[in-house]
Amino acid sequence: MLGAAASAQLWLPATARAAENSLPEGVFSLGVASGDPLPDGIVLWTRLAPDPLNGGGMPDAVVPVQFELAEDERFRKVVRRGTAQARPEYGHSVHVDVRGLRPGRRYWYRFRAGGRISPVGRTRTAPHPYSSGGDLRLALASCQNWQHGYFTPYADMLAQDPDVVLFVGDYIYESVPSATALRRHEGTGEPYTLAQYRNRYAQYRSDPDLAAMHAGAPFVVTFDDHEVDNDFAGEIPQDPAKQPHDAFEARLAAAYQAYYEHMPVRATAVPTGAHIRMYRRLEFGRLARLNVLDTRQYRSDQATSQAGAMDPSLTMLGAAQKQWLLDGLHDSPARWNLIASQIMMAETDLLVGEGKQWFYDAWDGYQAERNQFLKEFRSVRNPVVLTGDRHLTMVSDLKEDFANPQSAVVGAEFVGTSISSNGDQDQDAFRREWDPRRADNPHWKLLDAHRGYHLFDIRRDGIDAQVRVVDTVRRPTSTPSTLARLRLEAGRPGVEVV
Template identity: 45%
Template sequence: MSQSPLSLPRRRFLALGGVAAGATVLAATPASAVSAAPESRITLPGYVFTLGVASGDPTSDGVVLWTRLAPDPLALDGLGGMPGRPVLVWWEMAEDENFSRVVRRGVERATADWGYSVHAEVHGLRPDRVYWYRFRIADQVSPVGRTRTAPRPGTALQSLSFAFASCQAYTDGYFTAFDHMARENLDLVVHLGDYIYEGGGRGSIGRAHYPAVETFSLTDYRTRYAQYKLDPSLQAAHAAAPWVVAPDDHDVENNWAGDHSQPDTEPDQDLAVFRLRRAAAYQAYYENLPLRKSSMPQGAEMQVYRRLHFGDLLQLDVLDTRRFRDQQLTDASLRWDPNRQMLGAEQEAWLLAGLAASTARWNVLGNQIFAMEADHTAGPDERYGMDTWDGYAAARQRLFDGVAERNVENFLIITGDAHRSVAADLKLDFSDPGSRTVGTEFLGTSISSGGNGTDHDSLGVTWLAENPHMKFHNSQRGYQVCHLGRDEMRTDYRVVPFVNAPGAPVSTRASVFVQNGRPGVAHVSA
């Protein structure tokens, strides 16, 4: 695009299919059911909890609760129809969904500066416990959410289940997979990026992006998030379990790297202009997701990578594979340059130190782009994607060497981005099938991006033929559920047959097993 972001035309229209301000949301609790509390003296222009509720980043004694006030979610000023002045939002948590045993209450101040988002960090809860929560402003009450605290670090656990997902292009399909995920009775959901898509295009199923232009400003990003978060399926999944989230490229712009925009003709090729865009995207991301204040962006910077513990069973290291990487290569022969960074020196050192010190049974990396090698060409020639870890092969080698040298056991990577599913052994030397296996990667498909998909496609055929470390492939839409136990873990690839219309059923396409103490895929049940 040749125009400056400040002069871009802003022709607005309501996209088709579930984005009107009256879109269905989870049923709200009657105001009379909420315990008495001081009122916020404000006249509200409409129901403010249209975007639902969420929780995230659980610890053994707390969790962060989220909502965003928006009586008119698609308002052109990006403030969701709120009046501009601060308001008080009350919250409460209970041990039962009828709120007869309330254990914590509090109040947060929602302001226009942060899009009337609320991030209530609750402490003093019991470990490994289910709680219910809700918000109130004036005489309005939010939908009820369900969350769960983490088991205390070191506590012996027999099992834990979490889902992971990514890539939910609104214009490509319905978010039916989230309806099914909401009914899985999960301990946790991990979202690995592309929560929104920044483009202005219209899809083929009648779900057009709003605003109908590529997002650049904070108002643009806020409105795009509001459109996505009006989706009732997405709201249901957020309300069912705590989420741990990290952004990928489309949450800012396709294929961005560090301070570099993707190579194209848009005005944010200027590094300073791109940083302004990233600052707007980061702020909107924070405003719309259940992140702690430690992840509150400071301009174009945001703390994404972090570590969470779940008893003695799981250490979850959430990575940032965008902010610190070098720019993508145009010459694949340079991918083994030892100076190239994917995680940056500080994050890489933090990760390896944490893995070395881990006492958890399973060590899982929440990773945005796949780490396994993936030759895309049949025959003796080789071709690799430059946006994945294949474009940063030396950085990947440092990571895998570090895992091997530190004798990290049960090393697993969960990944999004590719709109397809693969289970693969992670090798110290991918050119040698007999090389040591250091871990297992579970690449997960998209929620909707890419449209309906198929059970198998030509790229999948090539990948399985050219990359012997890959043990399973599928290119349908869906999500993954990981079941961790003492002796083994199982990843169920849950797929829906179509996303171009609502109402698709879900099934398990395959279950992939890893044995405790034995890196790599043990077997696949399909």
């Protein structure tokens, strides 16, 4: 990757090269990553793991890891250099929060430990806080099920050279290994312990397209349910009868710990027991503000009926995060106010004809709080919601009140299909199932069941979006294409297929 071996000679004096080859060759098998760009900073990540699927294979000791960050890929102009500690209690992961960098520019980085050199990563800082022009290329990804397919959409994403990748949940799946799967999950069952979650993340990181994308651009990540347990809500598991509260708390702590260890996130996301702070804001000059939500940890348990979904006491975000989001939307200096929500906000009425039938685990199941946000959107500058979970492309206008077909359009939403989850779908069967529902959901502008991701070119006057899809995830390589192009105009709520 990007000439790591060649430039290693420049980095390391000959005496040092001879002195220490104390770690095995594959110690950087999990690659490198960067994330959460600031105008002057970036998080650099790696994890030492010569035996990644079996606990990592590192000695039970703190290991110093040197890092270098340069303005060029040959590391002739190194601007930061230092040493971080890879600690056994964090799975020998390394998170370096580099500051003092220049805004809106590209950097290259690499690590060295025990005489071994990592692949070279490429990253980019956020634009200057006062810059209002320019453009931002953002890729939206979610839902990568190892067993359902190869993560080939990332190969195309890398070719599109995004400034930042937004991942909105289901980075791993906790499901049991299946003998009939395209690629089989490691282990013997669902992960419950820290060691088991570490092995699962390590397996996912071994996908070459995912690893290359991490090395190619910074990620901004949040998690959904499958990073822990399908459909969990706060401290309530999918199957409370089978997982007592204490056991589920321990599972949450293990899952969050492994999540932190494998993601390029700041120290604010170091978990405390069964809690991790993931909701946060990132600024891209005055062009875009990105509000990253946590719709899992603070939500009420989901409703089981239409009436229950309308219960005003249900919350998706919890009081503190809800106020944080409202404040961040109303005081924003940004042209575009992006909301990264794991789950869909626009209505999905599944019942053809009279009456409604919703999915209770999405925002539809938390109607009162959702509707309050939709009302607030009227006074927010250009709100755009970016979500996942559905394993479909669903692009919608957001209406002030979905119960009233005459109500105003107040924003737009993109549900960014999946990287591989659900595998190659039968498009005709999908149309037969979903097309009859379109009349009941006139706010849907585009529906599709291909695997892929969405790509956004964000500028002051508008956003040009592309739905990028692949022909298959059943093979390690695929053919990408643009399924559709969409356009959002600043100051005019809603989205149009062009």
